[in-house]
Amino acid sequence: MTRSLLIVQRELRAFFGTWSGYIIAALALLIEGLLFNAFALGSQPKFSAEVLSSFFYFSSGITMVAALFLAMRLIAEEKQAGTIVLFFTSPLSERELVYGKFLSAFIFLTVMHIISLYLPVLILINGKISLGHLAAGYLGLSLIGAATLALALFCSTIASGQLIAGILATCLLVTMLIMWILAGVVEEPFKALFSYLALHNDHFNPFSQGLVNTKHIIYYLSVIIFCLESSVRVLKVRRWQG
Amino acid sequence: MxxxxxxxxxxxxxxxxxxxxxxxxxxxxxxxxxxxxxxxxxxxxxxxxxxxxxxxxxxxxxxxxxxxxxxxxxxxxxxxxxxxxxxxxxxxxxxxxxxxxxxxxxxxxxxxxxxxxxxxxxxxxxxxxxxxxxxxxxxxxxxxxxxxxxxxxxxxxxxxxxxxxxxxxxxxxxxxxxxxxxxxxxxxxxxxxxxxxxxxxxxxxxxxxxxxxxxxxxxxxxSMRGDKKITATTAQDPQAAVATIKKLNGVDAVACQQNARGEYELTLQATADVRSQVAQQLVAYELLALSTAEAGLEALFMQLVSAAPRRTGEQA
Known part of the structure; x- marks a missing residue:
């Protein structure tokens, strides 16, 4: 655990010590602000709760893209730079490495979410929303962000470079997003299966409307743990393959 | 350890x-x-x-x-x-x-x-x-x-x-x-x-x-079995004597080439000190110099690594 925290510390320093972290955060927040103004507020009168739901809907997309950019480099960059040797010749387990990397990116993503709080606070000041809705929405954003991070981290583990990791992660993410479209064109039992596997639609929308259901939390946690444990397994297998 | x-x-x-x-x-x-x-x-x-x-x-x-x-x-x-x-x-x-x-x-x-x-x-x-x-x-x-x-x-x-x-x-x-x-x-x-x-x-x-x-x-x-490198220099081309030198007991290989000064340099790989026999064979070709040295690690390394055909597609 100590070593995982050490990795978290170093990664956060790398995120905040280089331009890449700031660029990802600034772009995400800029686009989020623009979308909030153009679509969430819109030109038609709306209830505050509707504005907030729209905000979480757009934020979820931005969160996924930002998570993808943050996580695709986590392991692939170490492989490219040759620094992965440092971990593999230190008394550090593959699990400590993977969870440390994941945690660092998750903390960075959470910081971005905290900064974005000013937008719903504007709704809170000028309208009427419940804090429960706000909390549920941010819980949803954190879960979908963490799931995307885990997915991209897995791609970063299997890819030899950042670019390939990014392409793989995008393909996997898009596949998991369009599952709900596939669910609309196939018969049961695939309909239910695809619908359940879709990363966004059925699982995220309730959060954006202020509803928290355990089954959606369990879905996201399952995706996160599955991807992280698969990453651990890939790194262990690498010791055999060379 | x-x-x-x-x-x-x-x-x-x-x-x-x-x-x-x-x-x-x-x-x-x-x-x-x-x-x-x-x-x-x-x-x-x-x-x-x-x-x-x-x-x-x-x-x-x-x-x-x-x-x-x-x-x-x-x-x-x-x-x-x-x-x-x-x-x-x-x-x-x-x-x-x-x-x-x-x-x-x-x-x-x-x-x-x-x-x-x-x-x-x-x-x-x-x-x-x-x-x-x-x-x-x-x-x-x-x-x-x-x-x-x-x-x-x-x-x-x-x-x-x-x-x-x-x-x-x-x-x-x-x-x-x-x-x-x-x-x-x-x-x-x-x-x-x-x-x-x-x-x-x-x-x-x-x-x-x-x-x-x-x-x-x-x-x-x-482990080079006492291998020696013998070098001889002559003023005249000793090609006619090379075949005889090759047959000497303890001689593994002989190579002859002309240097920049027009002299002929004969290089022998031998397991015994055959300098006197080599000198007898080369005296008729105006022998200028004759020296010997123990074959070093470099010779052993070259001998060991050149024995087998090279592999391809190596990773390490």
Missing amino acids: ITVRGLAKYYGAYQAIEALDFSISRGEIVGLLGLNGAGKSTVLKILGAFLVPSAGYAEVAGCSIADNPQAVRRAIGFLPDSPPLYHEMSVDAYLAYVLRLKVGRLSRAELERQRDEALDRTALTAERHRTLGELSHGFAQRVGIAQAIIHKPPVLILDEPINGLDPVQIVEMRDLILSFRHEHTVILSSHILSEITRTCDRILILDQGQLVAQGAEAELAK
Whole structure:
């Protein structure tokens, strides 16, 4: 655990010590602000709760893209730079490495979410929303962000470079997003299966409307743990393959 | 300190190393010598618990690599062929990070003491606040050594530590490695014969994944069966005498070529001192000079590595 925290510390320093972290955060927040103004507020009168739901809907997309950019480099960059040797010749387990990397990116993503709080606070000041809705929405954003991070981290583990990791992660993410479209064109039992596997639609929308259901939390946690444990397994297998 | 028995590693169908057997005692500096692709890096990666062997047994500091890789990792300092550096970090921050990664929790005073010691030993104190990305290759290589020794491991594994260094840096690196004698057990790899012989107590020669010879430089030279290189210079072309010389007892090979001065140089590989018989054969061709020298390690190395046809598609 100590070593995982050490990795978290170093990664956060790398995120905040280089331009890449700031660029990802600034772009995400800029686009989020623009979308909030153009679509969430819109030109038609709306209830505050509707504005907030729209905000979480757009934020979820931005969160996924930002998570993808943050996580695709986590392991692939170490492989490219040759620094992965440092971990593999230190008394550090593959699990400590993977969870440390994941945690660092998750903390960075959470910081971005905290900064974005000013937008719903504007709704809170000028309208009427419940804090429960706000909390549920941010819980949803954190879960979908963490799931995307885990997915991209897995791609970063299997890819030899950042670019390939990014392409793989995008393909996997898009596949998991369009599952709900596939669910609309196939018969049961695939309909239910695809619908359940879709990363966004059925699982995220309730959060954006202020509803928290355990089954959606369990879905996201399952995706996160599955991807992280698969990453651990890939790194262990690498010791055999060379 | 290091024991290897029947060690083999496959990359898919490709066999990088096969059935290696050797051991290294505490405090020894041992060199792995071989051409590119001989399997040196694979051996070092296995000893560093970085790779799992496909077959065989390896033990470092009393711990099995297969059964207890974490204990092995605690007992080693590893320098890969390219030092594993984070270019945005300072030398100080990087070494503190590596030390914590190796030993876990430790007090600030202890961290600073061990870091200062590593900086001092690798003559990096003046560079400690510089960013790693700004360092020259020589300094970067020294930081690589510093990260390997910072936690005072009993075993040091250094993959091509002099690779890419200029002549002055090579001398400095050699002195640094020699200073580890008796304090650490060192296994290092190189394809530069002269450096291995200057730095190491013992040499393991690898060729195409096999250990073809091992021993101290003097022992290896002896294994040339007392081979000698005899050189004769004549003013006239001795081609007519070459066939007779080739038939002399103890002569393995003869080569003749004309030098820039128009003289003829005859080079013999022989297992016995046949200078007097050679002189008798060459006197009619105005023999100008005749000398002999023991065949060195270089001749042995060339003999060992050129015996088998080269492999292709090598990974290590």
